Amino acid sequence: MKPRVVLDTNILLDLFYFKDKSVVYLYECLKTEQVQAFTCELIWAEFTEVLTRKPFNQSKSEIDLIRSSYQHLLTWQAPQRNNAGIKCRDLDDQIFIELSVEIAPCSLITKDKDLLVLQKKLQKLQVQVLKEFQPKIS
Numbered sequence: 001m002k003p004r005v006v007l008d009t010n011i012l013l014d015l016f017y018f019k020d021k022s023v024v025y026l027y028e029c030l031k032t033e034q035v036q037a038f039t040c041e042l043i044w045a046e047f048t049e050v051l052t053r054k055p056f057n058q059s060k061s062e063i064d065l066i067r068s069s070y071q072h073l074l075t076w077q078a079p080q081r082n083n084a085g086i087k088c089r090d091l092d093d094q095i096f097i098e099l100s101v102e103i104a105p106c107s108l109i110t111k112d113k114d115l116l117v118l119q120k121k122l123q124k125l126q127v128q129v130l131k132e133f134q135p136k137i138s
Contacts, residue, residue, distance in 0.1 A: 003035045004106035005133065006099050011109045012039075012047045016070045017056065026109070026133040030073040035133070038103050039074045042095045077103065086121050090114040100127040109133050 005026075007015070014020040015027055029035040044067070051058040051066070058066075079099045086101070088094045093114050100108040105126035110116060119129040 005037050006108045008096050008110035009047050010111045037074050038077050101125050
């Protein structure tokens with residue numbers, strides 16, 4: 001089974017807006033289908049909302065172009081909203097926990113401190129919380 005990941009908003013920004021060099025490996029793995037990245041409409045709605053804020057100031061058509069350009073790299077799933085009792089301090093980030101628990105075993109790739117502090121709790125549910133997606137070294 002290929003690795004399964006959930007990407008938080010900052011990682012989505014790095015991938016699809018900034019095209020940051022720190023996510024080149026992850027992007028290549030998505031393009032070549034070596035990894036399966038899960039998302040949902042709630043995650044995309046948060047990403048879209050962030051893109052409308054300063055400093056991004058993206059228009060609806062610019063955001064639509066981002067989605068149409070990259071949505072094929074993602075597996076869309078509607079989470080059942082069952083998070084096994086783990087609550088995030090930031091309610092906007094709860095959806096990342098819920099989706100990760102639902103598709104476990106997986107990795108949640110995030111830079112968010114509120115999610116990173118839940119690493120030990122999520123690990124018990126087969127969700128590995130990582131700051132970045134690393135190459136698998138054999």
